[in-house]
Amino acid sequence: MSEKRNTWQKQVIYSAIKELKTHPTVQSLIDELEKRGYKIGKSTVYRVLSDAVEEGIVMNVYSGDKMEHFDGNTANHYHIRCKVCDRIYDSKLSYDDSITRMGADADEDFVILSHNLEFIGICPSCKNSLSNL
Numbered sequence: 001m002s003e004k005r006n007t008w009q010k011q012v013i014y015s016a017i018k019e020l021k022t023h024p025t026v027q028s029l030i031d032e033l034e035k036r037g038y039k040i041g042k043s044t045v046y047r048v049l050s051d052a053v054e055e056g057i058v059m060n061v062y063s064g065d066k067m068e069h070f071d072g073n074t075a076n077h078y079h080i081r082c083k084v085c086d087r088i089y090d091s092k093l094s095y096d097d098s099i100t101r102m103g104a105d106a107d108e109d110f111v112i113l114s115h116n117l118e119f120i121g122i123c124p125s126c127k128n129s130l131s132n133l
Contacts, residue, residue, distance in 0.1 A: 004051060009040050013048045017058055018072035023079070023088035025067050063088055063118060080119040084126035091119060 016032055017024070024032065026045055033040055049070055052058035061069040061079060065086040078091035104112040122130070 009038075009044055010048050012036075012038050012040065013045060014052065014057065014072075017049075017052070017070055020072065021090065023061050023063075023069040023071050025069055029070065061088060064120065076114070078117045078119065080121055080123075082123035082126055083120055084122055084130070087123060089123065091117075 012033065016029060016036070020032065022028070026042065026049065030040065030042060030045055049058060053060055056074060059071045059074050061071050063069060063081050069088055073090065076095040078093050078095065080089045080091050100112055100115050103115055
C-alpha cells in the first residue's frame with residue numbers, strides 16, 4: 001500500500017476540523033476554509049475527510065438532520081443537537097462504558113462494540129432568540 005502524501009490541503013483541513021467545535025458538514029467546512037482564504041475543491045475535501053475517518057483522525061457524526069458531520073475529537077463522547085438550528089455540540093456528560101456493557105448483556109446474541117448517544121434540545125443561542133419573540 002502506498003503512503004499518502006501530506007499535502008498543504010490536508011494540513012489545512014486537519015487544522016480546521018480540529019479547531020472547529022461545530023461538527024461541520026463538508027459544505028460548511030469548505031465555507032469556513034474559504035473564509036480563511038483557502039480554495040480547496042469539494043472532491044479534495046471529501047477525499048481528505050474520508051481518509052481521516054478511515055485513519056481514526058476524524059470521526060463521522062450522523063445526526064437527525066440526515067447529513068454527515070465531522071468531529072476532530074475522536075475520544076468517546078456524547079453530542080447534543082439543537083432542534084431549532086440543527087447545530088451539533090459536544091455534551092459535557094462523561095462517556096459511560098457501562099451502557100455498552102448493558103447493551104451487550106441485554107442483546108446477548110450480538111457483539112456490542114460501542115454506543116452512540118445524542119441528546120436533542122435547544123441551544124443557548126436559539127433559546128435566547130425564542131425568548132426574545
